[in-house]
Amino acid sequence: MNLHEYQAKELFRAAGMAVNPGEVAGDARAVRRIAERWDGKVVVKAQVHSGGRGKAGGVRLARTAGEAESSAEAILGMEINGLAVERVLVSPLEEIASEAYAGVLVDRDSQCPVLMVSAEGGVDIEEVARDNPDAIHRLHVDPRYGLMPHQAFGLAGKLFRDPAQRRQGARIIAQLYQVFVENGASMAEINPLIATAAGEVLAIDAKVSLDDNELFRRPALAALRDPGSEDEAERKAREKGLSFVRLEGNVGCCVNGAGLAMATMDLVKHCGGEPANFLDIGGSSNPDKVVAALEIITADPAVRVILFNIFGGITRCDDVARGIVEATRRIEIEAPIVIRLTGTNERLAREILADAGFAAGTSMDEVVQEAVRLAG
Amino acid sequence: MSIFVDEKTRVVVQGITGRDGSFHTRQMMAYGTRVVAGVTPGKGGRAFEGPGGAVVPVFDTVAEAVARTGADASVVYVPPAFAASAIMEAADARIPFVVCVTEGIPVLDMTRAHALARDRGSRVLGPNCPGIICPGKTTLGIIPGRIVAPGPVGLISRSGTLTYEAVHHLTRAGLGQTACVGIGGDPLIGTSFVDCLEAFAADPGTEAVVMIGEIGGTAEQKAAAWAGENLDIPVVGFIAGRTAPPGKRMGHAGAIISGSAGTAEEKTRAFEENGIRVALRPSEISALVADALGR
Numbered sequence: 001m002n003l004h005e006y007q008a009k010e011l012f013r014a015a016g017m018a019v020n021p022g023e024v025a026g027d028a029r030a031v032r033r034i035a036e037r038w039d040g041k042v043v044v045k046a047q048v049h050s051g052g053r054g055k056a057g058g059v060r061l062a063r064t065a066g067e068a069e070s071s072a073e074a075i076l077g078m079e080i081n082g083l084a085v086e087r088v089l090v091s092p093l094e095e096i097a098s099e100a101y102a103g104v105l106v107d108r109d110s111q112c113p114v115l116m117v118s119a120e121g122g123v124d125i126e127e128v129a130r131d132n133p134d135a136i137h138r139l140h141v142d143p144r145y146g147l148m149p150h151q152a153f154g155l156a157g158k159l160f161r162d163p164a165q166r167r168q169g170a171r172i173i174a175q176l177y178q179v180f181v182e183n184g185a186s187m188a189e190i191n192p193l194i195a196t197a198a199g200e201v202l203a204i205d206a207k208v209s210l211d212d213n214e215l216f217r218r219p220a221l222a223a224l225r226d227p228g229s230e231d232e233a234e235r236k237a238r239e240k241g242l243s244f245v246r247l248e249g250n251v252g253c254c255v256n257g258a259g260l261a262m263a264t265m266d267l268v269k270h271c272g273g274e275p276a277n278f279l280d281i282g283g284s285s286n287p288d289k290v291v292a293a294l295e296i297i298t299a300d301p302a303v304r305v306i307l308f309n310i311f312g313g314i315t316r317c318d319d320v321a322r323g324i325v326e327a328t329r330r331i332e333i334e335a336p337i338v339i340r341l342t343g344t345n346e347r348l349a350r351e352i353l354a355d356a357g358f359a360a361g362t363s364m365d366e367v368v369q370e371a372v373r374l375a376g
Numbered sequence: 377m378s379i380f381v382d383e384k385t386r387v388v389v390q391g392i393t394g395r396d397g398s399f400h401t402r403q404m405m406a407y408g409t410r411v412v413a414g415v416t417p418g419k420g421g422r423a424f425e426g427p428g429g430a431v432v433p434v435f436d437t438v439a440e441a442v443a444r445t446g447a448d449a450s451v452v453y454v455p456p457a458f459a460a461s462a463i464m465e466a467a468d469a470r471i472p473f474v475v476c477v478t479e480g481i482p483v484l485d486m487t488r489a490h491a492l493a494r495d496r497g498s499r500v501l502g503p504n505c506p507g508i509i510c511p512g513k514t515t516l517g518i519i520p521g522r523i524v525a526p527g528p529v530g531l532i533s534r535s536g537t538l539t540y541e542a543v544h545h546l547t548r549a550g551l552g553q554t555a556c557v558g559i560g561g562d563p564l565i566g567t568s569f570v571d572c573l574e575a576f577a578a579d580p581g582t583e584a585v586v587m588i589g590e591i592g593g594t595a596e597q598k599a600a601a602w603a604g605e606n607l608d609i610p611v612v613g614f615i616a617g618r619t620a621p622p623g624k625r626m627g628h629a630g631a632i633i634s635g636s637a638g639t640a641e642e643k644t645r646a647f648e649e650n651g652i653r654v655a656l657r658p659s660e661i662s663a664l665v666a667d668a669l670g671r
Contacts, residue, residue, distance in 0.1 A: 106483050108593050108630075111490045111564045126635050143487035184482055213456060213482045213629065243627040247619070258561060258627025259535020259590055262616035266640075267657055269619045278620070280627040283479075283536075311537045311544070313506070313520045314396075343520065343540070364541065365659050 001210045004047040006089045007224050008206035011183055012190075017175040018168065020204045022091035028072040031090055035068030038092035044071040047087040048080050049229045051124075056080045061093065086228055094204055099192035100159040101125055102173055104141075104180045113141045115177065117155045121192035147177040160195065168201035169193070183221060184214025233277075233296050240292040242281055249274025250304040250375045252297035252335065254290070256281050256315040264309045267364065273372030276303045283314040290323020291330060298333050306335050307371040309364055312343025321349035325356040336374050340367035377581030378510035379530070379555045379572070380473055380499070381449055385514055388413040388447035388471070390454055390462045392424050392434060396477075397453035400518050402427050404451075407521040409514045413441035438469040451507065451516045452476040459503060460485035467498040474566075475516045476503035483629070486564045493566060500566025504628065506536040506558035519543075519556060527552015529665055530576040532569055533588035534561050534595075534628070538616060541658045542588055549662040551669075554582045561628025563592070569599030577607055584610045584668050586661055587652070591617035592631045592638045597646040604650030610668035613647040613654045614661055615640045 003011070006024045013019050023034045024047065035042045046058030053059050058080050062068035068090065078085050099122035107114040118136045120128050128135055137158045141147050149170070156169035172193060180188040189207040196202060215222040227235065237244030243258060247265070251273045255261035258280045265275040277300070281293050297306055310320050320341060327333070339360040341349055346362075353360050361367040387404070391397035392414025405411050405426040413433055414424045420436030435441040438450065450471045454462040459478040466474045467489075474493065481503050493500045501508060507517010511524040523540055525547045533539040539558055546553065557572050559565055569587060576582040585607070589596035596615065603611050618640040620626045622633040633639050647654050653668070655661045 106487060106564065108563050108595075112487055113484075142491065143484065144491055181484060184484060186483060211483050212625075213480045214484070217457060217482075243625075245621070245624045245626060247621065255537075257535060257537030258631060259533070259538030259588070259616050260541055262590060262620060262626055262631070263538050263541070263614075263658055265620070266616060266618045270656060275619060278624075278626055311540045313537060313540055314518055315537075342544070343523075363659075365657065 001212055001215065001225055002049045003208045003210065003224055004049070004226060005045065005206050006047055008208035011179050011208060012175065012203055012206055015175040015179045017172055018200065018202050019206070020091050020094055020202050022089045024087050024089050025072070026076070026087050028069045028076060031072035031088060032065045032069035034090045035062060035065040040064035040066070040068055041093045042068050042090050043093055044068055044075060045089045046075050046078070046080060046085040047089055048083045048085050050081040050083055053080060058085060083229060091204070094194060094202065095197035096194045097197050098195045101191045102176055102193050103187070103189035103191070104177055105187040107140065110140050112143055113177070113180065115139045115141060115147065115155060115173065117158050117173065119159050125191060141177065146181065147174055149174065159193070160201065162199070165195055165199065165201050172201060172203060179208070183208070184211050184218055185209060186211040233299060237279070237296055240289060242279060242289060242293055242296070244296060245278040246300070247275050247277050249276045250302050251371050252276045252300065252303040252306040253309070254279050254281060254293050254297060254306065255309045256283070256311065260309060260311060264307070264364070264368065267368045268307070268372060271369050271372045273375050276300055287319055287323035287326050290320055291327040294324070294327040294333065295331055298331060298335065303335055304376060305371050305374040306333070306337045307368065308337065308339040308341065309367065310341040310343070312341065312346060316345045317341045317343060317349035318345040318352060321352040324358065325352060328356065338367055338371040338374065340364055377554055377579045378513050379557070379575035379579050380508060381514055381516060382510060383408065383513040385449045386410050386412045386445065386447045387516060388415060388438060388441045388445070388450045390415045390438065390450055390452045390466065392416055392432065393419055394453055398424070400453060401432070403521070404515050405430060407515045409516065412445040413447050415441050438465045438471065442469045442471065447471065449473040449516060450475065452478060454478055456480035456482070460489040463489040463500060464492050467493040467496040470496060471498055473499050473501070475501045475505070475507045477505065477507060477517055479504040481562070483564055486562070490564060490566055501557070502560040502562070502565060504562040505560030505565070506539060508555060508557045510555045511553050517558065519558065523547055524556060525552035527554070528581060528583035528669070529553045529586060530579070530582040530584070531556040531586045531588070532572040533558050534590050534630070535588060535616065538588060538658065542586060542614065542661050545659055545662040546665065549666060551662055551665055554579055561630055563630040569595050570602045573599055573603055573607060582609065584612065584665050586612050586665060588614045588616070589643055590615060590628070590631050591620050591626065591633050591640055594638065596643040600646040600650040600652055603652060611652045612661055612664040612668060613652045614658060615643045615654065
């Protein structure tokens with residue numbers, strides 16, 4: 001789950017980090033009032049879950065409160081990568097002497113948190129990694145001991161020559177790691193971490209992603225989820241315990257297991273069709289989950305056919321069959337339903353489906369081809 | 377033959393009294409797995425009833441179970457909040473092979489669990505994996521026993537049901553398996569493709585290997601490079617997620633294309649550059665294996 005910049009900065013401040021001040025607003029008049037506090041010399045930043053905010057025009061500098069208001073008017077209501085901007089963060093302009101980068105994430109290979117710093121901040125770090133990999137310094141942190149003070153100080157030395165700035169930088173790097181661990185993050189990043197003209201080291205941007213698997217034990221963080229930033233169908237799926245991703249096509253897919261669900265989408269495409277979604281109904285699927293899945297799929301007006309692909313292991317085919325029958329009773333489904341099921345309790349499932357007038361195939365290839373044909 | 381486990385493996389089930397744990401313990405026992413102990417903290421002293429009147433003693437701790445029964449492998453069916461602790465408990469009791477089926481374990485919990493397991497010399501399979509089945513010998517986890525058969529093919533996969541799909545085709549084509557290993561869909565897993573390839577390479581019964589990968593990470597690329605350099609037996613590959621959009625988690629926590637890294641194209645290319653033939657649909661896998669084995 002991604003946090004907005006202003007939310008991430010709150011976590012940083014709670015850890016005692018030196019972060020530039022700022023206030024969030026949802027309308028341009030309020031932005032003007034906030035900007036007046038800083039003589040109108042502010043930066044207005046779109047709060048939206050997307051990279052490339054600057055390139056999209058979602059970050060603007062103002063020299064007067066009036067400019068701040070018109071900047072906010074331009075940004076609020078704009079769309080960045082398909083996401084509507086509903087809030088902006090207003091912060092005083094800082095005089096920047098240098099820009100660095102500091103980030104931490106979990107590295108798959110070493111299976112440890114890895115801290116990354118670079119003196120080349122303020123730019124896309126993936127570009128730095130590609131064009132000038134030596135400019136990025138990495139440190140693997142043993143999760144049992146955490147980040148040790150000398151390690152943070154060592155990293156800060158890659159960013160700042162001035163001894164006072166190096167100490168401040170080390171403190172911020174340590175606080176970044178603390179935020180990462182204590183909030184169950186999968187990524188935390190400061191880009192840029194600046195030295196001001198006055199010599200102060202300051203985080204003026206913040207990016208934090210939380211590990212979805214941590215949210216069950218962190219209700220305060222789970223409550224930070226921005227419902228407006230989430231696709232309606234994806235929100236509903238999440239609440240029902242289904243894994244769902246919306247795609248562009250017209251073949252609605254309902255599958256058990258993530259790998260098989262991906263393979264089903266791929267096969268739809270391979271056969272000349274376009275999948276409308278990724279949907280994994282999970283392992284021990286009860287009929288209610290299947291009903292919820294069908295509600296979500298049929299809510300997409302683009303869907304021309306619904307494809308079930310079930311390989312029963314823990315999932316019992318009869319549970320899925322009951323769900324399909326129950327769903328067709330509860331909701332109006334116009335699109336034809338094509339079903340493949342095999343595995344646990346397959347025969348019982350076929351009987352349940354046959355009683356309700358459905359047929360089911362056993363071959364994934366044949367059923368996907370049929371679905372693609374029906375989708376036209 | 378088999379890898380990692382065989383018919384002599386003595387299994388302790390952590391979370392044996394839970395809903396999933398009890399169901400799958402009975403399934404494993406019915407297949408022939410030697411389940412010698414169960415562990416549920418606070419329920420030590422009870423007896424778990426397996427199929428056919430078999431009885432499994434339940435202990436409070438893994439260490440007690442090991443001391444009393446000589447268990448040398450564990451299967452963890454413990455809810456996500458406690459699963460990393462369960463893995464650490466097994467490693468601390470010096471269990472050499474720990475299968476963790478649980479999905480949804482916090483990643484930072486797993487950084488510590490993996491670190492301890494490495495220190496204690498325990499191999500962790502998973503988490504978020506269906507386990508391992510050595511047809512005709514033993515099964516640890518949840519892979520359905522009726523879709524496999526003994527034979528010369530080794531199978532490694534990051535997925536559950538997609539594995540079943542592939543194995544089902546292999547078995548129906550008369551291509552049995554030495555072992556089918558689900559390594560798990562999480563970003564941090566204890567046993568990699570390469571670990572399994574090394575084990576299959578050392579197993580004289582395995583004549584061909586199937587690797588089923590998916591988007592996210594670089595484990596498939598590393599495995600392909602390893603196989604290209606070290607493996608004498610043929611490998612057939614499949615990659616799921618060719619149509620997955622970047623930046624979206626496709627069900628598995630590890631199945632996400634980050635930036636431009638971890639795409640299906642990249643993995644397919646790595647496979648092909650190392651002489652691994654890649655099936656474009658799951659049903660093609662068995663034909664490619666038959667071809668590679670000259671059948």
